[in-house]
Amino acid sequence: DIQLTQSPSFLSASVGDRVTISCQSSQAIKTYLAWYQQKPGKAPNLLIYGASSLQSGIPSRFSGSGSGTEFTLTISSLRPEDSASYYCQHFHGYPAFGQGTTVEVK
């Protein structure tokens, strides 16, 4: 089975900061990766699919990059409403999620 490892597990940053979250796959998965945002008590929300395609309605400060085994989610200028947990998910075979990254906005 393909395992996804996210880093860091937690990060704290200030409004306006550039934030990056990494997702490493145990096997090459081309660009078969998505990113989700989940706020407490809410359902996940799709941000990025195909590693770098921005889902409709998602602010352009969110971007994704990578292929193969190394992927990155970047928030170019952090806003208070970005405080949430973020998950990567592969779909190279049966889907699986990374363990999540909690982002705190100071």
Place this chain on the structure above:
Amino acid sequence: EAQLLESGGGLVQPGGSLRLSCAASGFTFSSYAMTWVRQAPGKGLEWVSAISDIGGHTYYADSVTGRFSISRDDSKNTLYLQMNSLRAEDTAVYYCAKATRFQFAYWYFDLWGRGTLVTVSS
């Protein structure tokens, strides 16, 4: 507006059964694969099961194979998850989601319901 609404969660004893439903609206339900994803309290997301659009092919995580059964009724725009032989570790919020296939791979999930809580406890 496209929406998914889960129902059927609740408290069940270990070894018991429960059937979850997910009512879809605002999109052509029959044209999409659908999936269930769960989240144990304070934990991350776990994919559970999926069902294809054409042919109704079913897919399961190892943790639920042989105990859970996914199905769909396109005439009612409804997705189901029959859960049998429930265990304490099945306690979670269960989300249904619309699954979109990407190129020749499997799916990402672009529309989610609010979830329904299943608690397995005596």
